[in-house]
Amino acid sequence: TAPFLWLLRELPSQAGGGGWDFVTMSLDTFLEFRSLATCELPLQKKLSPEQFCVVREKGTEPPFSGIYLNNKEAGMYHCVCCNSPLFSFEKKYCSGTGWPSFAEAHGMCGSDESHTGILRCLDTSLGSAHTEVVCKQFEAHLGHVGPDGPRPNGQRFCINSVALKITPRKH
Numbered sequence: 001t002a003p004f005l006w007l008l009r010e011l012p013s014q015a016g017g018g019g020w021d022f023v024t025m026s027l028d029t030f031l032e033f034r035s036l037a038t039c040e041l042p043l044q045k046k047l048s049p050e051q052f053c054v055v056r057e058k059g060t061e062p063p064f065s066g067i068y069l070n071n072k073e074a075g076m077y078h079c080v081c082c083n084s085p086l087f088s089f090e091k092k093y094c095s096g097t098g099w100p101s102f103a104e105a106h107g108m109c110g111s112d113e114s115h116t117g118i119l120r121c122l123d124t125s126l127g128s129a130h131t132e133v134v135c136k137q138f139e140a141h142l143g144h145v146g147p148d149g150p151r152p153n154g155q156r157f158c159i160n161s162v163a164l165k166i167t168p169r170k171h
């Protein structure tokens with residue numbers, strides 16, 4: 001049988017005033033718990049409050065405010081959390097929405113997105129259903145994707161500048 005561990009847990013406030021309690025959990029749950037604690041805390045220190053708000057709390061930077069909106073530099077846009085290459089400057093275009101926009105993710109093969117660094121998730125937090133874009137490795141929130149982009153794939157990835165970090169192309 002799986003070993004059980006005793007851990008302190010904060011009681012949910014609806015349980016009556018909050019407080020602390022001991023819980024048992026399986027080793028798997030404990031490991032998941034521990035990796036969250038050891039990943040999230042350093043991440044919070046590494047990122048600016050604006051970055052943390054976007055990538056971890058699904059915030060959105062104000063439109064027309066991001067540093068990469070009009071950036072035409074040749075290079076690869078990486079995830080600010082895990083450094084995965086996500087979008088190439090070659091697929092960047094001006095969508096007029098106020099966020100850096102890309103026609104496709106880096107690593108696309110035809111219409112196959114499985115080798116890119118991103119995942120799509122349904123996001124209902126904005127009222128109507130949007131498709132959220134997260135990084136595959138860390139599930140960092142990056143932005144949203146819509147079907148009204150340029151041909152041939154017709155995708156419009158609107159990505160927050162603060163979730164990205166460009167690595168300029170070396171010549």
Ligand SMILES: [Zn+2]
Nearest residue numbers: 079082135138
């Ligand atoms: Zn990432």
